[in-house]
Amino acid sequence: MRIEEITIRHLKMAMKAPFKTSFGTIHEKELLLLEVKDVSGTIGWGEAVAFVAPWYTEETLKTIWHMLEDFLMPTLLHKDIVHPDEVGAMFASIRRNCMAKASIEGAVWDIYAQQTKQSLAHALGGSKEMIEVGISVGIQSSTEKLIDLIKGYVEMGYKRVKIKIKPGQDVEVIRAIRAEFPDLPLMADANSAYTLHDIEVLQQLDAYNLLMIEQPLAADDIIDHAKLQEQLKTPICLDESITSMEDVRKAIELGSCGVINIKIGRVGGLTEAKRIHDLCQEKDIPVWCGGMLEAGIGRAHNIALTSLANFVLPGDTAGSSHYWYEDIITPEVIVEGGYIRVPQTIGMGYTPNMNVIEKLTISKKIYK
Template sequence: MKITGIELRRIKMPLVAPFRTSFGTETERDVLLLRVVTPDAEGWGECVAMSDPLYSSEYVDGAADVLRRFLIPALPAHVDAHGVNRALRPFKGHRMAKAALETAVLDAGLRTSGESFASFLGAEADRVPCGVSVGIMDSVPRLLDAVAGYLDEGYARIKLKIEPGWDLAPVRAVRERFGDDLLLQVDANAAYTLADAPHLAKLDPLNLLLIEQPLANDDMVQHARLATKITTPVCLDESIESAEHAAAAITLGACSIINVKPGRVGGYLEARRIHDLARAHGVALWCGGMLETGIGRAANLALAAMPGFTLPGDTSASRRYYATDITAPFELDEGHLEVPTGPGIGVAPVPAILDEVTVSTEWITV
């Protein structure tokens, strides 16, 4: 497939409500979109890097710079998604930028061939159960109101962000208010240390699905030790940046569940490798979210429809984060979202909406 050019497009997407985690509060998303143009089609990719290097070392300005200066110039004249992966391999890190480029190339190729993203990945479901991530709140009553609203909308699972000082009381309050049948999990975003193990063990009686990334992202050994000190299953997020990382974590016993975020691991081809590895070892998977627009959400739904993704993910409806999405909105139906079946990722931006939220565009000839 010959690429004639690539557009880097920055958009600003205000969130319907501030989203607070242990590493900061977001009120809007500064999103980098890639549009790959070929003689036969165009493909879209979304870079999930945040404005600041808080979740990971990547940030959106840096992603745009590395794409412009290194990654796009490294592409051969004719390339597919596998070729993109090979061409970018010499460059260290920058997985979110690589993932966006790989996805856009893959989308263009699949639109040309008429194959859906879900079919390409090996998805089996036509709809997936959806969970929702609930940020840190100002008070427990406000948290309970928020959770009640999401359950009324039909979400199948609730994830609560936690940090020291906001953990036992709010989680216990949610469990007591909504009962033992609620699928409930927590996400620490690396806010604790192994010294907090006795404190985290106090979550065990609350019958949680999992505790996500409780310790530092670069310390699988400590996670393995923590897993022996608590009965709540340990799930890794930030620690898993490749299939090799997943293999190491499984070997060490650092986790029994993995949250797969395609941007974090360098793209959907690597995410598929992690899926196959985890499934072979009986490790449960779910698809995480990075407050994606409809572009990233569509691709994530295809991934979440693969057979190894047995837990509800963070593939929430569009209106969970955005009053108006840049694509046709994804609407929750009895706790599920439909997996797009059209060619490629199956969706495209609505031009008028896209133009309204666009901050800048840059055209790069390949």
């Protein structure tokens, strides 16, 4: 394949409900969509999953557009590519900027799957036909409201519930949820809100049979997490700290975690996500696919990735209608009884809905 034209669109999508973490609240999701055209006319789609502000990682939609325009697209356009694994090597001299790299690499994987006449899941080496789905619930104004929401998600069949915690809204909240749902597969995500000084609070969480505690300590740390894991029964899951397979290798060697959350954007693309999956499988570390409040394209890529065998824990990729009034793909992603059916048709298995995409686009630029 040879990429001859790329259209970048900046979309703004209203969220059905604001999403609150220990760092801030998202009311509207903005994202970049990449429409990537190969010399033979095949079109692949990619989604840049960063936010407007750098609270989750250092990237923003503006830094992504800059990286794409000034470095990544000039590196890729008009070059012969045999396999998407080559894209990472072509970008090797450009440091980090993982979500920018992933946005374009995802589109190359989409083109590759279409041209080799297989589903994206199959192209990645995935074999599961159904994947288990969990739900990530943002911080709520009261524990009663949180418990009401969880009741609804349990009734809808979601396979596990993740809540966001921060200092002052942790042990009591978990205790109250456990009192209502003694057997619910439950976990907590701190988005780096604690330090080792909080070890006693975090140890209190051991009493509640949580599946894992996600990213309790600093976003760039694996050393303190190893110290914490030594004194914690509950497995630590690393999210923000993991940006590559090398990060994972070191975290496993140090004993920093028992579980890895893989996000395609955070690790620089599907090829690196797959490498992390393979390493974790070899080392007996379970993985699951994290979410970034994606629109349909990012959601489709998550589903394909999650079909790989070692995604043994439910992920955060919920159904389209949980987030959006109208998603940008047809069909939308549907969750039934806590499962998503992995598309077996050629490509990512969902079609971009151009009417919706045009309606949500606030700016657009074509590169050749």
